[in-house]
Amino acid sequence: MTTRANEIRLQITEKSARTPNFLALLNFQHRSRARCRSSRIEGFVMKNILAIFAVAVSALLASGAAHAAEHEVKMLNKGAEGIMVFEPSVVKVAPGDSVHFVVADKGHNAESIDGMIPEGAAPFKGEMNKDVTVTFDKPGVYGFKCKPHYFMGMVGLIVVGEPVNKTAAAAVEQTGKAKKKFEELLGQIGG
């Protein structure tokens, strides 16, 4: 019993007996079509593996972003602790968290103080009248100031994890009202 397809193939074979390479050509076409199909399947599988991988990576990133918090420190002409202040003046954060320094009143900036940041940490310097967001990765204490109001005691501390460099930060020479303020603030943190 022969199927219709087999009959056709037989007919072709008979007709092309004169052309010796026809069968070989047919065979080649068949094999290359099979290869094509299998590479299409491979492509489909690869695409899906990549898609699954991309979803997994973005889920990981999203969960990481959800853990990193953003804290806020306002620059104020008048706050609960007096005039020309950062509020709050001490912020405890986890490594990877960021702090958004907000210009709530004009005429202030936020910048780190030389010697008052952990070894290897990058200093930061916000421009006057501009908000600045700083991400803190290295554990330790970070002393910062408002440049024009440093002498009025407009300073603060960010404590990232453990204040490992507290002694070094406390040893930095301070002047004006900042000296007393830093003694106060450093007394508030552990380590």
Ligand SMILES: [Cu+2]
């Ligand atoms: Cu200021």
